[in-house]
Amino acid sequence: MSNSLHNTQTNSLGIWLVRAESEALAARLQGQLGGTLYRPWLNAGIPQKQQFRASYRHQGQWIMLAASGVAVRFLEGLPQDKLTDPPVVLLDEAGRFAVSLLGGHEGGGNRLAYRVANVVGAVPVITTATEALKPLVLGIGCRKNVLVEKIAAAVTHALDLIGRPLGEVREVATIDLKAEEPGLLTFCAANELPLRVISASDVAARGWVTAPSEWVQKNVGVDGVCEPCALIASPRGVLALPKTALEGVTVAIVEDIGLPDVESRVE
Template structure:
């Protein structure tokens, strides 16, 4: 996805640069702030948005949501043609999928930005919001996608839960670049949510601890806390279960509308 990041402030610049350090993006910064090398200055966000709206597949604004809505409003045409638009506050607290969430990829882009910045992805697409399961995964280095897919599907089958209810796969940031895990997420067509190690270390949620995990990745556990921390109002349906070098835990989001 060709992506641009647009922001207005020194705080936004820091967030933008963090995103740029992890994914290929073009960077745009309001001319009131001195632009570092490689960053394009702009004067008015409405004019800039008009110029680049059809140039990129994804637009990430590190800016107030109201500003973003006003900038894109005159240009919105079709969910099948509009770029994916994500809005991220300068505190990197929430990454909101604003436009072209499902068809255009904004939901996936919001999760990708959240994984980089530590923000909470905010996705309101109905087909995604009704899914209530999160599968936490830990694995030894080098485990294949096939083995991980088998572990996930076997764990779900053991509880008679359909794959279609899974909203996210989740793991710790120490496993974020594990090739088999990334490929498994792609094969299952389920986004992979990456949880910051410090959130796991400081979490007060009850989950099982593992001396093996602590000795290898300096974390108390991976699959259970990842499943619990990747969603809201979560509770474990399946505690950590081992599948030949892969651990799987399943959490359910206890949403009021689904209770």
């Protein structure tokens, strides 16, 4: 959906803090994503809920650092239309879960949830059926500055090996060292796939790949990238395709075994 249908201030971001204890986490988000910090306790005479309601339409998207109950109460009566409501991503104050709470699919909340999660190392929580019911996760590793065409070719090759379409892929996962890889970012954007970034320490702790790579161990410090990243991103999944390599790109595919068959999914 075109963002122009969503809000005239789609690119503007508000970061709402409920407590001063969230300042460090909020500053980290602002440093990476930009946006305006809201510190409602500075206006102690006005209830926070009232302050948020007055500010809600002033931003194109929101990150709330709060408990889910607080967010639900603040949003009471505000949502009007999924095509115009500013999306809201809820991040707990420990930075563990980035929940796409409102405007996930149409408003871009799901994409924002992944961006938030990648900044703070949280788990993105996506509940919209269109995205959540897709069973496949691609783990991708690549050489530096590999062309997007080579990434696309490697992905197509991997999916063909198991006879599955790109439309069944929910997300792409890679190691944090590849978080800004131009070809990978372009591939994800072109196919509207969120990129899940896994920290190198988490990949190292995963500690299992079908075939450890000496090159990756020497240059990255882990036994492999694509398999552990995909498995971490889909913890109840199974390895549908072990690492396959093509022209400097490695791809592994994990399938979420907790989901129903494709034919029975509700869109």
